[in-house]
Every structure is written in C-alpha cells, then in structure tokens.
Amino acid sequence: MLTAWVALPGCAPGWQGDPDDDRVRVVTSFSVIEDLARGVAGERALVRGLAPVGAEVHEWELLPRNFVDLEGADIVFINGLGLEQWLEQLRATLPAGVPLVALAEEIEREAIPIQQGELRGGPDPHVWMDPRAAAEFAEIIRDRLIELDPEGEEDYRTNASAVLEELEALHDELAGTFARLPPERRLLITSEAAFLYFADTYGFQHAGIWGNNAEEEGTPRQVAGIVDLIRETRPAALFWESTITDRYVRGIAEDTRLPVAGPLYVDSLGRAGTGAESYVAMMRQNARVIMEALTEGSD
Numbered sequence: 001m002l003t004a005w006v007a008l009p010g011c012a013p014g015w016q017g018d019p020d021d022d023r024v025r026v027v028t029s030f031s032v033i034e035d036l037a038r039g040v041a042g043e044r045a046l047v048r049g050l051a052p053v054g055a056e057v058h059e060w061e062l063l064p065r066n067f068v069d070l071e072g073a074d075i076v077f078i079n080g081l082g083l084e085q086w087l088e089q090l091r092a093t094l095p096a097g098v099p100l101v102a103l104a105e106e107i108e109r110e111a112i113p114i115q116q117g118e119l120r121g122g123p124d125p126h127v128w129m130d131p132r133a134a135a136e137f138a139e140i141i142r143d144r145l146i147e148l149d150p151e152g153e154e155d156y157r158t159n160a161s162a163v164l165e166e167l168e169a170l171h172d173e174l175a176g177t178f179a180r181l182p183p184e185r186r187l188l189i190t191s192e193a194a195f196l197y198f199a200d201t202y203g204f205q206h207a208g209i210w211g212n213n214a215e216e217e218g219t220p221r222q223v224a225g226i227v228d229l230i231r232e233t234r235p236a237a238l239f240w241e242s243t244i245t246d247r248y249v250r251g252i253a254e255d256t257r258l259p260v261a262g263p264l265y266v267d268s269l270g271r272a273g274t275g276a277e278s279y280v281a282m283m284r285q286n287a288r289v290i291m292e293a294l295t296e297g298s299d
Contacts, residue, residue, distance in 0.1 A: 021046070023044060023045050023046050024041070024044065024045040024046070024074045024075070024145060024148050024149045024152075025045070025046050025048075025072055025073050025074045025075075026041060026045050026046065026047045026048070026073070026074065026075055026076075026077065026145070027047075027048050027049075027050065027069050027070055027073040027075070027076045027077070028047065028048070028049045028050065028076070028077045028078070029049070029050050029051060029057065029076075029077070029078040029079060029083075029084050029090075030049060030050065030051040030055070030057040030060070030079070030084075030267070030268065031049055031051070031052065031053045031055075031268050031269040032128050032134075032268070032269060032279055032282075033049075033077050033078070033079060033103065033128075033137065034047060034048075034049035035269060035278050035279045036134060036137050036138050036141060036163065036279060037077055037141050039138065039159060039160075039162070039163040040138055040141045040142050040145060040156060040159050040160045040163055041141075041145060041156070041159070042155055042156075042159040043155075044145070044149060044152040044155045044156065044159075045145060045149070045152075048069045048073075050062065050066045050069065050070075050090075051268070053268055053269050053270070053271055054242070054243065054268055054270075054271055055243065055268060056213060056243040056244065056267060056268075057079075057083060057084065057243075057267045057268065058083060058084075058085055058212070058213040058267065059085055059086075059213070060084070060085075060086055061086060061089075062086060062089055062090065062093065066093075067093055070090065070093045070094050070095075071093065071095060073094065073095075073098055074098065074148055075098065075099045075101065075144060075145070075148055076090070076094060076098060076099070076100045076101065077101050077103055077141060077144075078090070078100065078101070078102050078103070079102065079103060079104045079125055079127070079128070080102025080103065080104045080105040080125070081102070081104045081105060081111055081123045081124070081125035081127070082119075082122065082123065082125055083104070083125035083126075099144065099148075101140065101141075101144055103127075103136075103137045103140055103141070104125060104127040104128075104133075104137075106140050107127065107133060107136040107137070107140070108136065109127075109133060109136070111123035111124060111125075111127065112124050112196045112197060112200060114193070114196075114211050114212055115193060115196065115207075115211065116193055116207070116208065116210070116211040116225075117193070117208075117210050117211025117212055117222070118211065118212075118216070119211055119212045120211060124194075124196045124197070124212070125212075126194045126195070126196065126197060126198075126266060126267075127197055128197075128279070129194070129195060129196075129197045129198040129201075129266065130171075130197040130198065130200070130201045131167045131168075131170045131171040131174070131201075131283060132167070132171055132201070133197065134167055134279060135163075135164050135167040135168065138160055138163045138164060138167065139160065139164070141160075142156050142157065142159075142160035166280060167280070170280050170283060170284070171201075173284075174202060174283065174284075174287055175201075175202060177287050177291060178202045178203065178204075178287070178291075180291075181291065181294060181295065183203070185236055185294045185295065186202075186203055186204045186205060186294070187204070187205045187206075187233055187235040187236070187294075188204045188205065188206045188207075188235075188239065188290065188294075189206075189207050189208070189226065189229070189230065189235050189238050189239065190206075190207075190208050190209075190238075190239045190240065190241060190249075190264065191208060191209050191210070191217075191239075191240050191241055191244055191246075191248060191249055192208050192209075192210060192211070192212060192213045192217075192241060192244065192266070192267075193206060193207055193208025193210070193211050193212070194208065194212075194213075194241070194266045194267070195208075195264075195266070198286075205233075207226065207229055208226070209222050209223065209226045209248055209249070209252070210222050213243075213244065213267065217244070217248070218247075218248040223248065223251075223252060226252060227252060227255060227256060230252070230256045230258065231256065235258065235294075236258075236259075236293060236294045236295075236296060237258060237259045237260065237261045237293035237294060237296070238252060238253050238256075238258050238259070238260050238261070239260075239261050239262050239264050239289070239290070239293070240260065240261075240262040240263055240264070241262065241263055241264050241265070241266050241267070242262075242263035242264065242265050242266075242267075242268060242270060242274075242276075243266070243267045243268050246260070246262065246263070249262070259293065259296070261289055261290075261292070261293035262289060263289075264286050264289060264290070265282040265285060265286060269281075269282050270282060270285065275288075
C-alpha cells in the first residue's frame, strides 16, 4: 500500500549525515511532490522538501537550510505552471547542470485555465488534485531517477508500480464516493479556487473567493462577487484551506448564514494527527470533509 512508504516530509537525514552515503539527492519544491518522490525513491535516494508541511507554497521564501539542500542536490522536482513564485531564486541557487524538472509542465494533459481573479486565463497549477495527474508525476519522477541512477532501475520501477496502483485505487475510490452525492449538491466554494482539476474529475461546480493564492486575497470586490454567487446558488457549505486563514470564509458565511467546513488540503499535506499526512490520506480527508458538509441536512 502507498501508506507503507510514506514518511513525514522533512524527516530525511541531512546531506551531511553520512559522508559515505552516495545515494541520489532529490530536492522537491513542496510536500505533495516530496511525498510522491519518497514513494518512488524508496531507500535508493535521499529526498528533501523546500516548503515544509503547512507552508503556503505559492509565496515560500527560501531559508538557509533550503540553500544547503539545493547546493547538494542531484535533481530538483517542482510543480511549475507558476506555482512556485520563488522559482527565479531557486534557479539562481541551483548548481549548473543539476536538472530542474517541472512536473506539471511535462505531463500530457492540458492545463485548465484559471477561471477568476488577477491571473485569469493563465494555467492553473494545482494539477495534482486529480490523482491521475499525480500518477503521471510519479512516472516522470521514476524515469528521471532511472536516468540518474541506472543501477537502481528495478527498485524505482517496483516502487513506482506500487505508487501507481495505489493512486489508481484512490481515483476509483473517490469517484465511487462522490457518485453518491446528488448533482445539485456538487457546488464547492473555497477560499482559493484551487479545485479546478478536482472539480473537473469528479463532477463539481467550483468557485473561490479569489482565483490563486499568488494574488491579493480577500479584496472587497472578491468578497462581493462570491456573496452574489452564494445568494444565487445557495451551496450547502463554504470551505477553507489549511495553508491560509479562515477569516474570509467565516465572514462571508456569517453574512450569508451558511455553515463552514474545513480545512481542506491543497497546497500542503497535513501535519501529524490531521489525517492528511500523505497525498493519498490528504485526498481521502478532503473527500470526508466535503461529503460530510455537502450531505448535511439532505434526505
């Protein structure tokens, strides 16, 4: 099972832990990719993440330990599509010749455009919210690790197969779960409109107070727009996400007399005890929260 290979992000030993450890050194931009990379790498590689669990990946600022990790990296996996607003700082730090792989830009599926806000029309970066895209991430990670470490090919392929099997089962599980939700209940309103891929995959209508966490958040215009939408559609609940404040959602909920549910996890895995400590656990936790909130009071 996928949960068997998950380790808490940030728990890998430091590059300096053993001078004789010549395993491939993998750096990832944030916890979701870190979790997938750990699954594919197994014991063949050391994996470190830059933005830690709980951090807002869009606006992360590199810390001294991040510079150390990047300077010792053999390969770096990021999401791309504008998610990492600090990409130029990362590029400037990365030693020459170290591959920088933007996973969301290498998969075959076409990006969904951002639907609202200052960045409207640009590619939405939250591709991993579709487990099938996360599986494509894992395949790319597998292939690039094999290129770096051909002797580990069998291990990488075996590990990746287990990851892919679990992600396929996850997608089927979520599809079955949401099939029980009536179409009129499938309206998902959140702080950041980061569920476009999720909504497209599982048949939800989706909107956020703002479009992307890289823009200004909670402006009067944004709030007025979402209040108008709520009054037109009357969703069953409003949702907030783990990496940002819930005050905007709660303020709107008070004005519109709707219940609030959350947190949902998008831009980070959850800390220990949240039930969202791995990618698979995160998606299941989101499904539980969504189903509970959107079925409350239904027949």
